[in-house]
Amino acid sequence: MTYEKITVPGLTEDENGTLNTLAEQLESKRRRNELRSAYYDGKRAITSIGGVIPPQYAQIGIALGWAAKGVDGLARRCNLDKFVWTDGDLDQLGMSELEDSNFLLSEIAQARTDSLIHGVSYLVTTRGADGEPAALVHARDALSATGEWNVRTRRLQNLLSVTSRKDNRIDGFVLYLDRLTIAADVVDGKWQVSRSEHSFGVPAEPLVYRPRSSRRMGKSRISRPLMSHQDSALRALVRLEAHMDIYTIPKLILLGADEGIFKNADGTSKTSWQVALGRAFGIPDDEEATNPRADVKQFSAESPEPHLADLNALAKLAARETDLPDADFALSDMANPTSEGSYIAGRDNLIAEAEGAMDDWSISIRRSVTTALAIQNGESSVPESWASIDTKWRSPLYLSRSAAADAGAKQIGAVPWLAETEVGLELLGLDEQQIKRAMADKRKASGRAVLAALQPAKPPVQTDVGA
Numbered sequence: 001m002t003y004e005k006i007t008v009p010g011l012t013e014d015e016n017g018t019l020n021t022l023a024e025q026l027e028s029k030r031r032r033n034e035l036r037s038a039y040y041d042g043k044r045a046i047t048s049i050g051g052v053i054p055p056q057y058a059q060i061g062i063a064l065g066w067a068a069k070g071v072d073g074l075a076r077r078c079n080l081d082k083f084v085w086t087d088g089d090l091d092q093l094g095m096s097e098l099e100d101s102n103f104l105l106s107e108i109a110q111a112r113t114d115s116l117i118h119g120v121s122y123l124v125t126t127r128g129a130d131g132e133p134a135a136l137v138h139a140r141d142a143l144s145a146t147g148e149w150n151v152r153t154r155r156l157q158n159l160l161s162v163t164s165r166k167d168n169r170i171d172g173f174v175l176y177l178d179r180l181t182i183a184a185d186v187v188d189g190k191w192q193v194s195r196s197e198h199s200f201g202v203p204a205e206p207l208v209y210r211p212r213s214s215r216r217m218g219k220s221r222i223s224r225p226l227m228s229h230q231d232s233a234l235r236a237l238v239r240l241e242a243h244m245d246i247y248t249i250p251k252l253i254l255l256g257a258d259e260g261i262f263k264n265a266d267g268t269s270k271t272s273w274q275v276a277l278g279r280a281f282g283i284p285d286d287e288e289a290t291n292p293r294a295d296v297k298q299f300s301a302e303s304p305e306p307h308l309a310d311l312n313a314l315a316k317l318a319a320r321e322t323d324l325p326d327a328d329f330a331l332s333d334m335a336n337p338t339s340e341g342s343y344i345a346g347r348d349n350l351i352a353e354a355e356g357a358m359d360d361w362s363i364s365i366r367r368s369v370t371t372a373l374a375i376q377n378g379e380s381s382v383p384e385s386w387a388s389i390d391t392k393w394r395s396p397l398y399l400s401r402s403a404a405a406d407a408g409a410k411q412i413g414a415v416p417w418l419a420e421t422e423v424g425l426e427l428l429g430l431d432e433q434q435i436k437r438a439m440a441d442k443r444k445a446s447g448r449a450v451l452a453a454l455q456p457a458k459p460p461v462q463t464d465v466g467a
Contacts, residue, residue: 003027006170008184010193015182019175022160026146033118033143036222039067039230040117057242064237066230066315066329067222070322071116074221077354077396078361080108082432083369087388093373101133102372108365111139115207115361118142119218123368124161125203126181127196127375135375137368147176147204149216159204176202199380200371205364209357218360221322229318233311240307323349354396362391405429 003024007016038044042063083090098104107123114121122140140161147159157178164172164185171186181196181203208218263269315329325347370389374382408427411418418424425435 004169008191008193010184010191011182015175015177018158018177019160019173022146022148022158022175023162023170023173026144026160026162029142029146033141035227036067036117036220037143039222039227040071042068044227044230044234057238060238060241062234062237062241064230064234066233066318067226069328070226070318070324071113071221073322073324073328074350074353074357075109075113075116077350078112078358079394080105080365081392081394083389084392085386085389087385090389094376095373098133098135098137098369098372098376102135102137104137104369107137107139111207112361114139114141115209115218116221116357119209119215119220121145121207122147122159122161123205123207123364124159124176125200125368125371125375127198133376135372137372145204147202147206149206151216156202156204156206159202176204178202200374200382203371205368207361207364209360211360223321226318226321229314229321233314233318236307236310236314240304240311243302243304243307323347323353351396358391358393358396362393365391 003020005020006023008019011019035044042065044067083095085093111121111123118141120142122145124138124140124145126136126138128134128136144163145159145161147156149155150157156176159176161174161176162170162172163174164170166186173184175182175184178201179198181198182193183196184191184193186192206217208216209221211218312330316326319326319329366389370382370386373386373389374380405428408424408429411427412424418427422435422439425438430438
């Protein structure tokens with residue numbers, strides 16, 4: 001598709017050039033990104049299934065969720081629990097306010113999923129307007145945003161976020177440049193432009209999945225092999241549907257009978273389903289015929305097993321491509337539940353993939369959150385003392401509570417003083433809420449002990465003893 005350039009009055013020549021460069025880049029990737037979104041949403045249709053299946057079977061709307069399972073199977077292993085700051089107190093910076101006002105962990109989770117679908121997504125941080133939170137963090141996917149990456153500074157040089165379209169043309173956008181944000185919308189047929197200067201460079205960070213030097217913006221989790229396996233599986237399901245309609249009903253061949261037995265009393269022909277589901281037909285003898293009595297031959301219905309075997313093989317190919325266990329896809333060959341050790345061993349590749357993805361996303365998330373905290377606290381830049389603010393991810397390895405507690409107890413046994421810290425309680429498998437409650441109870445108990453120690457001792461009670 002040829003991109004039609006736009007000119008926005010109120011923008012300089014350089015700004016219009018950057019706008020069109022980014023808009024053309026967004027348009028060039030649009031078809032590919034829409035295709036992967038269609039696979040994830042189960043909207044990918046099969047247009048051709050061969051010449052032996054009636055075409056109406058391609059229109060029955062069969063959907064398959066393998067692409068979504070491949071994305072979500074990894075995404076659900078990458079859970080951001082909270083942010084930590086070893087050199088300070090995040091509560092004093094208003095972290096709880098930032099998280100609650102922005103639904104921050106949910107917003108980051110959405111960006112994480114979009115990153116897996118398209119290879120990259122963006123976290124954009126801006127100052128809130130009147131009636132809004134002081135700092136806003138928004139996730140944008142690759143269908144609506146794109147930017148240029150500077151390989152020397154390891155930061156975005158700019159970012160275009162499309163906010164609205166009309167007749168497939170952009171009529172609303174926000175252009176993020178170095179220390180300048182430009183918002184533009186078409187109102188009553190004319191562009192209206194507003195500018196906002198700030199001191200945070202380009203306030204956007206890319207969340208990239210599997211970047212490499214030749215593809216800095218990463219690759220999609222919905223790979224070409226996975227799309228191919230899903231297309232093949234959809235064709236197999238359509239063939240299976242046709243098989244169930246056509247071949248599972250026993251075939252009957254009538255020798256020596258005329259077509260009159262397939263007609264209604266008024267002479268009209270019976271519908272195909274009436275013929276197929278008919279359990280008995282009265283076929284009169286014809287004494288004048290060479291064979292007076294009609295002969296009925298029956299053939300057994302065909303087994304659907306070949307279709308199921310094909311689906312099962314494709315399911316295992318999809319499982320290999322997404323590093324998920326066969327049990328997440330396979331239709332048969334299911335075994336009894338495995339032991340905990342075997343369960344973990346069967347997911348080694350998925351766990352390693354999750355750890356790599358979290359490492360790739362951590363820096364961008366940390367930068368976005370510290371920028372948001374700086375805006376919220378009225379800072380002109382991110383203080384150097386905030387460099388130790390970091391992400392704390394949940395382990396992608398699912399362990400039972402007993403196994404987690406046993407492993408934690410062994411570590412605390414080697415370093416006993418850890419038992420008195422929040423880290424020690426984490427090692428024992430307590431969740432965040434339980435840790436906060438335990439530490440609060442500990443502080444209350446310590447306070448009561450201090451008060452008891454400060455109270456003067458009561459003198460012993462004197463009693464008269466008779467002579």
